[in-house]
Amino acid sequence: MVRNRQVFQALILEYSGTPTITVTVDGSVVLSDQELPTHSSRITRRILLPPEAIGYVAELQISGSDNIRHEFASVPDSQFSQQQIFHYFDVAFTGSVKLKLVIDGVDKYANDKSEDITLAVRKSRQQDTQRVYFPPLTYGYIPHLEQLSIPSIPGQVVSARPVALPIRFYKGLRHHGEVQATFQGDVFLNMYLDGNLIEEYQFNESASNPDQYLTEKRYLPADTYGHVLQYIQHDGDGTIALLETDLTLADLEQPQVEAA
Numbered sequence: 001m002v003r004n005r006q007v008f009q010a011l012i013l014e015y016s017g018t019p020t021i022t023v024t025v026d027g028s029v030v031l032s033d034q035e036l037p038t039h040s041s042r043i044t045r046r047i048l049l050p051p052e053a054i055g056y057v058a059e060l061q062i063s064g065s066d067n068i069r070h071e072f073a074s075v076p077d078s079q080f081s082q083q084q085i086f087h088y089f090d091v092a093f094t095g096s097v098k099l100k101l102v103i104d105g106v107d108k109y110a111n112d113k114s115e116d117i118t119l120a121v122r123k124s125r126q127q128d129t130q131r132v133y134f135p136p137l138t139y140g141y142i143p144h145l146e147q148l149s150i151p152s153i154p155g156q157v158v159s160a161r162p163v164a165l166p167i168r169f170y171k172g173l174r175h176h177g178e179v180q181a182t183f184q185g186d187v188f189l190n191m192y193l194d195g196n197l198i199e200e201y202q203f204n205e206s207a208s209n210p211d212q213y214l215t216e217k218r219y220l221p222a223d224t225y226g227h228v229l230q231y232i233q234h235d236g237d238g239t240i241a242l243l244e245t246d247l248t249l250a251d252l253e254q255p256q257v258e259a260a
Contacts, residue, residue, distance in 0.1 A: 003056050003057075004076045004077075004078065005054065005055065005056055005076065005077045006054070006055065006056065006058075006074035006075065006076060006077065007053070007054050007074060007075055007076075007077050007079075007080065007142060008023075008025060008030075008049050008053040008054065008055075008058045008072050008073070008074045009048070009049060009053075009073050009074060009075065009144075009160075010046050010047060010048050010049055010072070010073040010157075011023060011046070011047045011049060011060065011070060011071075011072055011073075012044060012045075012046050012047075012070060012071050012072075012073060013036075013044070013045055013046075013047060013060075013062075013068065013069075013070045014042060014043070014044040014045075014068065014069040014070065015036070015039060015042065015043070015045070015062075015065040015066075015068050016039050016040065016041055016042045016043070016065060016066060017038065017039065017064055017065035017066060018035065018036065018037075018038040018039075018064055018065070019035075019036050019062050019063065019064045019065035019068075020033055020034065020035050020036070020062070020063050020064050021033075021034050021036065021047070021060060021061065021062045022034070022060075022061040022062075023049060023053065023058060023059070023060055023061075024058070024059050024061070025052075025053050025054065025055040025056075025057070025058050025059075026055035026056055026057055028052075028055075030049060030050050030052050030053040031049060031050055031053070034047075034150065035150070035151055036150065036151055037150065037151035037154035038151070045156055046073075046156050046157060046158060047147070047150070047156075048145060048146055048147040048157055048160070049072075049146075050146055051102045051105055051142070051144040051146065052105070054077060054142075058072045058074070060072075077142075080141045080142045081141070082141070083139060083140060083141055084139070084140075084141075084164040084165075085137065085138065085139050085164060085165040085170065085228065085230075086103065086134045086138050086139075086140065086143045086162055086163070086164055086165070087133065087134060087163050087164060087165040087230060088131040088132055088133040088134060088162075088163050089101070089131065089132045089143070089145050089160050089161065089162050089163070090129060090131060090159075090160070090161045090163060091119065091129065091130055091131070091132050091145065091157060091159075091160050092127060092128070092129045092157070092158040092159045092160075093119060093121070093127065093128060093129075093130075093155055093156065093157045093158055094121065094126065094127050094128075094155050094156055094158065095120075095121065095153075095154060095155025095156070096118060096119065096120040096121070096153050096154075096155045097118070097119050097147055097153060097155040097156065097157055098116055098117070098118045098147065098148040098149045098153045099116065099117055099118070099119065099132060099145055099146065099147055099148065099157075100116045100145075100146045100147075100148055101132065101134060101143075101144070101145060101146075102143070102144040102145075102146060103134065103138055103140040103142070103143055103144070104140040104141055104142055106140075108134060108135055108138060109135065110132045110133055110134070111132065111133050111232060111233065111234050112133070112135070112190055112232050112234040113234070116148055117132060118153065119132070119155075120155075121155075122237055127158060130239075131233065131239075131240070132145070133232040133233060133234075135232075136192040136195045136196075136228075136230055136232065137192075137194070137195040137228060137230075143162040145157065145160045165228070165230055166248075168247075168248045168251045169228065169229050169230060169245075169248060170227055170228040170229070171251070172227065173225070173226065173227055174225070174226075174227075174247055175224065175225045175247075176193075176220055176224045176225075176229055176245040176246065176247055177219065177220060177224070177245070177246045177247075178217050178218060178219050178220055178245065178246050179191065179201070179217065179218050179220060179231075179243060179244070179245050180215060180216070180217045180243070180244050180245070180246075180249065181201075181203055181215070181216055181217075181218070181240060181242070181243045182213055182214070182215045182240075182241045182242040182243075183203045183213065183214060183215075183216075183238055183239065183240050183241060184205070184210075184211065184212065184213045184214070184238050184239050184241065185205045185210060185236065185237050185238020185239060186202075186203070186204055186205050186236040186237060186238045187202070187203040187233055187236045187238040187239070187240055188200070188201070188202050188203075188233065188234055188235040188236045189201045189202075189203070189231050189232065189233055189234070189240070189243075190231065190232045190234055191220070191229070191230075191231050192228075192229070192230050192231070192232070193224055193225075193226040193228070193229050194226040194227055194228050195228070198220070198221055198224060199218075199220060199221055201218050202236075203216055203236075203238070205238060213241060220245070229245065231243055
């Protein structure tokens with residue numbers, strides 16, 4: 001039976017002790033002598049693999065630990081057969097994690113920063129979910145998230161889901177007049193049109209209930225006329241649940257049906 005070529009995204013490893021691991025794909029080393037955080041008892045950890053971990057057969061070599069079980073998390077590379085504008089990763093994680101964005105093997109800085117990003121769980125949560133945004137107009141086939149500085153920053157990524165920019169945000173040359181954001185907490189946004197920064201917005205949490213979701217509108221500059229409109233949250237401990245413009249909201253409206 002012929003195997004499908006795989007994109008190996010993570011190693012799921014159950015261990016105790018302080019192991020050092022090496023991962024190969026089709027005989028080539030993709031992760032070499034990586035020391036993992038110490039586990040005094042048998043615990044399962046998910047280790048993100050580098051973007052070059054693509055092939056048919058992945059293998060693990062390990063030292064310094066007992067009681068080991070492992071498996072590789074992968075998806076067929078046929079799932080990445082179409083180029084898209086990637087918007088962000090939804091990242092669920094524990095503790096603190098330092099992350100790097102990669103698209104088709106090219107490193108990118110997340111959330112409009114000039115360095116790799118570090119996330120920390122908010123409000124004493126055991127696990128948190130935050131968005132890690134690609135730079136504007138990040139166009140390609142295979143998005144990837146890589147975890148850095150293990151074990152000095154020993155949190156782990158539980159799941160990471162790439163999200164492409166919805167097509168309603170680039171349906172042709174159009175004029176957008178305003179944005180409407182549904183959010184929780186304090187949020188600082190940069191708005192981009194065709195890759196160029198056009199405006200910055202701040203949305204503030206509810207004074208009476210910081211956990212409450214609010215919906216507010218902001219006007220865009222008068223010359224907001226172009227093809228691709230997108231946003232990046234660059235600061236704030238809040239979350240954007242939904243952001244639309246006057247045009248994308250019109251796209252979402254259902255056609256009116258006359259009553260008989």
